[in-house]
Amino acid sequence: MAQNQGGDARVDALEADNARLRHLLDARGMPDGLRHSLRDTMAMLRAVLRLSADTAESVESYATHLEGRLDAIARARIGLDISGEINLHSLISDELMVHLIREGDQAELAGPTIRLRPKAGQVMALAVHELCSNAIEHGAFGLSEGKVEVIWAVDDRSTGQPGDLTLIWKETGGKDVARPARQGFGMQVLNDMLRYELNARIDLAFETDGLRCTMRLPLVPRIGRVIDEGGANETGEAN
Structure with missing residues (x-):
């Protein structure tokens, strides 16, 4: 119970930070697009x-x-500044490359083309960074045979309603992986920030050969959209 109360307190603190930033930026009379972009980035940095x-x-x-x-x-942020959205596959593969983890070698990525909106893209970038860092310091990437498979999918949306995006990060080749004794920054990002910012549901399984992290979040317009193989978006309009 105490752990849940601590998590709620951290989420409340994030919300309070965002409220203070909204008040500051709204008072400056900035254009809406610039104000929202700056507000989200400042809130994230704080x-x-x-x-x-x-x-x-x-x-x-x-x-x-x-x-x-x-x-x-x-x-x-660089990718978002160019197009206003960021490709989920590129976000993950770029972060892996920073840690010298190459797709097709120690990493396998698979899923439909997803473009994330600015806030969602920044939050997801931070979450993927923490997963990579944890795998290097405590998980599978600390061993030569360590690998990760990242797969994602979107629920059937034939009803016309937004589906859930489910992303699974599964490490293999690790050894003696165990739940950390204390909740550090990475755990707070996964358990608190993703839940607050993206309404995500997170399941962490510390398996013998590596961490399995499952994220489920609603793929509503403020978070992102699916791009089909023919280059059309979720409304069927050509891009």
Whole structure:
């Protein structure tokens, strides 16, 4: 019960941060698009700075991990600035490459073409960064035979209603993987930030050969959209 209350408190703190930023930016009279984009990015950076400080075990650890987290957000932001959306496959493969994990070698990725909106793209970039970092420090990527399979799919949307995006991150080749004794930054991103920002449901399974992380989130317009093989979006309009 205490752990759940702690998680709720962290989510409340994130919401309070966003409320303060909304008030500040609304008062500046900025154009709507710029105001929303800046608000989301500032909120993300504030949350990362605060949570990194709260969970760091040392100043050195804080500095090292903070740089990687900010870089992950910056990479997503660059892609978003170009097109206003970011491709889920590219987001994952780019983050893996930063950690020298090559698709087709130690990583297999599969799923439909998904384009994420700015806030969702930045949050997902941070979550994937934490999964990669954890796999290197504590999981499968710390061993030469370690691999990861990342697959995603969207529920049948024949009813016309938005489906759920389900993404599974499954590590193999690890050894003696166990649930951490304390909830660090990565666990807070997965358990709290994804839930608050994207209404995601997260299931973490610490299996003998590696972590299995399952994310389920509604693929509503504010989060993202599916692009079919013919180059049409979810409404059937050509891109």
